[in-house]
Amino acid sequence: MILLVPGGKPYYAAPFLLLLAAAGADPCLRWLDRTRRRVLSASWAVIGAAVSLLVGLPLLPVSALAPILAVNKGQGEQAGWPEPASTVRNVREQVPHGTAAIFTRNYGQAGALEHYGLPSVYSGHMSYADWGPPPDSAAGPVVVVGPYLPSWFTGCREVTVHDNGLGVENEEQGVKISLCTGTSRPWSSLCGELRHYY
Structure with a gap:
């Protein structure tokens, strides 16, 4: 959010996200090992991927871009x-x-x-x-x-x-x-x- 508010591009945060992913990998893997939560975590992963694709890639028709432009002006x-x-x-x-x-x-x-x-x-x-x-x-x-x-x-x-x-x-x-x-x-x-x- 700190990067998006002043008009930065979403990909500016990519190097920092790599550090966060590495730091969270072990706790996340331990959490995923708990059988009953695997389905829930897979669902969240699918939802997260879908939102990322819609916000980051030009998949929607121009007529449907209004809500996306609030998050990613690059789509416009x-x-x-x-x-x-x-x-x-x-x-x-x-x-x-x-x-x-x-x-x-x-x-x-x-x-x-x-x-x-x-x-x-x-x-x-x-x-x-x-x-x-x-x-x-x-x-x-x-x-x-x-x-x-x-x-x-x-x-x-x-x-x-x-x-x-x-x-x-x-x-x-x-x-x-x-x-x-x-x-x-x-x-x-x-x-x-x-x-x-x-």
């Missing part, structure tokens, strides 16, 4: 990924020969766009920045997904505001997608400014 972030990919693809096709680089505000957007087949996707967010910026030879148009500093890009115009059509409020709902004519400096010199951790 996984909803509706084909829609932003389609929106960005449509914006990129406005460029002759579809050669624009795509720069996203966060790693989730970049990963989803790559997953759905968009080429030349980059982001300065967290470890995604380790893949590097576009090459300096990619001096042409840029599709920018999300907010950006005006000093990074030139000739920008907002093309659309993305609507996932699912009624799910996540980081992609309402994101602005802009088409810029280029960068203000070569990508290699912008690299340090583009990296961010928030």
Whole structure:
């Protein structure tokens, strides 16, 4: 709970849970040895596994996510990924020969766009920045997904505001997608400014 309240991801606690599991293994095994409690403990294990699967994995339809989002907002972030990919693809096709680089505000957007087949996707967010910026030879148009500093890009115009059509409020709902004519400096010199951790 200490990790979830300030917005941490559920998996942040995994290393600590390993210590707790090791500490509780012996008492738990002794308890399980008592014959009459085996059925009860198996039932609790099944219930715990079912709840963990529902909260941790995208198994439910979007229409049933409301109670899960109260515990794990990450479920909402996984909803509706084909829609932003389609929106960005449509914006990129406005460029002759579809050669624009795509720069996203966060790693989730970049990963989803790559997953759905968009080429030349980059982001300065967290470890995604380790893949590097576009090459300096990619001096042409840029599709920018999300907010950006005006000093990074030139000739920008907002093309659309993305609507996932699912009624799910996540980081992609309402994101602005802009088409810029280029960068203000070569990508290699912008690299340090583009990296961010928030």
